[in-house]
Amino acid sequence: MVGVMGLPETVSAQSQWTGTWSMSYKPWPHIPAIDMTLRIAEPTAGMLYPAKLELTHAHLFKGEYELLFVKKNDGQLGIGRNKYPLIEEPFGLGPWMMYLNGVLEHQQAGADGEKLVLKRLWLDNFGIFMWGLYDNEFYTNTKVFLRDFLYRTDVVLQRTDSKPWVHPHTQRIVNTDTIYYGVYDPIKSERDILSLAIQDEERYDRDTVTIVHNGRMLADRLPLEQAMSLDSIVLDSGENYLAFFADNYGDLPPNTADFLIGTGGDSGQLYGFDFSDRSNAYSTVMVARFQYEPAPPVMPEPSEPSVPLPSRDPDEPTDTAGYAEPTSPRETPVYTKGRRNQRIGQLKVGTEQVILELSDEQVEDGDVISLEVNGAVIADGMEVTRQGKRFGVTLKRGRNRIVFRAENLGRIPPNTAVLLVYTDGEQRKFHLSTDFERNNVLDIVFHP
Known part of the structure; x- marks a missing residue:
């Protein structure tokens, strides 16, 4: 054999x-x-x-x-x-x-x-x-x-x-002390699920990547334009090694994939692992290290046994001071499935005014989205077109949260768009991919 x-x-x-x-x-x-x-x-x-x-x-x-x-x-x-x-x-x-x-x-x-x-x-x-x-x-x-x-x-x-x-x-090579061999410092995560977004730091030029988690392949030669199909990673208990491989250097060397990993929720941190970083330029592989230890189970407090109310004789007079007949049936709570926020990146800017431009880079398929900035609705039910639409946004000091919400799935699911951010005399590009289960979130940190 x-x-x-x-x-x-x-x-x-x-x-x-x-x-x-x-x-x-x-x-x-x-x-x-x-x-x-x-x-x-x-x-x-x-x-x-x-x-x-x-x-x-x-x-x-x-x-x-x-x-x-x-x-x-x-x-x-x-x-x-x-x-x-x-x-x-x-x-x-x-x-x-x-x-x-x-x-x-x-x-x-x-x-x-x-x-x-x-x-x-x-x-x-x-x-x-x-x-x-x-x-x-x-x-x-x-x-x-x-x-x-x-x-x-x-x-x-x-x-x-x-x-x-x-x-x-x-062990020094694996655990990276003062010398960087390709393994990043360990990061502790309180949750067992990491969010994952991948951006191309330049333009889509046929860069492809492979992702391996603790020896298991998550993505094999994945083109960056399809990278939004990955949105989360489930951690093992203990040490987790995430290896990001550059399969090629694309049409415009080098490979410029940037892997954005969040440790969960609004309070979680966002970490970037970027082939464009000087320490990784023309690299073949870089490794992120996450440590997750499940919290011990919380034992419920013992509760007092419930005592059933005695049955009442219908012919017996009611003591209205001590008992009230319910006026309506007990309402059954209704639970609505919420959407999780998938962070696609974070920008640090030094100007108060930025311009957001949304467009469809590929085929117009009737995608409709809404846009919120710090909880305020900027665009409600806007159709994404090839021509695109621009919005001027005034930022507050500190973090500003931009949320993109899908209002439909268009003719070709999921709901996709291209976001250009103009700030500090530069242009940054992000690819959006949303549906009825996830929003896209961009954080812009303004420090004058």
């Missing part, structure tokens, strides 16, 4: 990654080889694999780097953007290590054994290609050789042993 990615069933999905992998690259007989060795530790939560990368070029260069791999699926590990240099002699490679961004794909190579094959996310037309090449002309030839290896050479690592890498730094 065959297990994951063609591995024998005796090999677990976890042990297929751990151990030591290596390769040697020597295109010409007269040039010393470049040797690469990768040591992978046991994972945390079956997802996060600390690792050490060693790169040597004879006596001309030596580098050792700590980095993090994140399991994307049964056959691929996402490569963390930041490779922290422990040793770099006699010069540093700086941003060139980003040429190794992408995924490592596990392959069973028959008689040749197991392989890890690098699948790069290319940094086409990006300005780091020549950075640092001529800082010291003495090392120029060595740098060219190393740079070309990192940038374009096929990286295929063969397994040399299965013993996991063990080092005290492995």
Whole structure:
């Protein structure tokens, strides 16, 4: 029988990654080889694999780097953007290590054994290609050789042993102290459901993303224009690792997805995990960490047993001072299903006046929405059209809540629209998706 990615069933999905992998690259007989060795530790939560990368070029260069791999699926590990240099002699490679961004794909190579094959996310037309090449002309030839290896050479690592890498730094890599390897600081949540919204920080250019929660795939190569189909994440008790993968860099590199996660309710906090942030630029993966502990059950207070009223003889006179006959049947309470608020983002602005523009970016299908600002109705039952409509809004100091409510589902559910916010001389774009169970909410924080 065959297990994951063609591995024998005796090999677990976890042990297929751990151990030591290596390769040697020597295109010409007269040039010393470049040797690469990768040591992978046991994972945390079956997802996060600390690792050490060693790169040597004879006596001309030596580098050792700590980095993090994140399991994307049964056959691929996402490569963390930041490779922290422990040793770099006699010069540093700086941003060139980003040429190794992408995924490592596990392959069973028959008689040749197991392989890890690098699948790069290319940094086409990006300005780091020549950075640092001529800082010291003495090392120029060595740098060219190393740079070309990192940038374009096929990286295929063969397994040399299965013993996991063990080092005290492995927990530091996973738990991120002063060095960011791709895992954010832990966030405590009092609720077991997180709200999720995904925005494209630039424009829809065919960026796609994959989302994995504690080893379970929530979304696989999801285009950002369809991202509103995800609106919540149910947490496990204890530690929760949410891994966000950039599958590609779209038509306009890099991938600019921004994941907005709320910890629930109006009092909850909103957290952003943004591929556009400088620390994640041209990254392959970033990991959010949420901690949820269910509250202990509250035992009900013991109640006094109810004593039934004695039955009354209809011929017996009524003591009207101590008893009143009900005048109407007991009313049955009616419960109306409410709509939850799904936060789509938060803006911080320095001007009191902003302009909101609502339009239909795709097919006009008769969507009708209402718009409230801080509880005041600004538009009631407005049809969303391609031409769009603008509203000027005066903000109060602090947080201003903009609520978008669907009045119908149009001909093509759900109710969708595009919101442009003009403020501080800039334009921000948000995509709305509402129905009879959820509103969209945008918070604008005004601090002059």
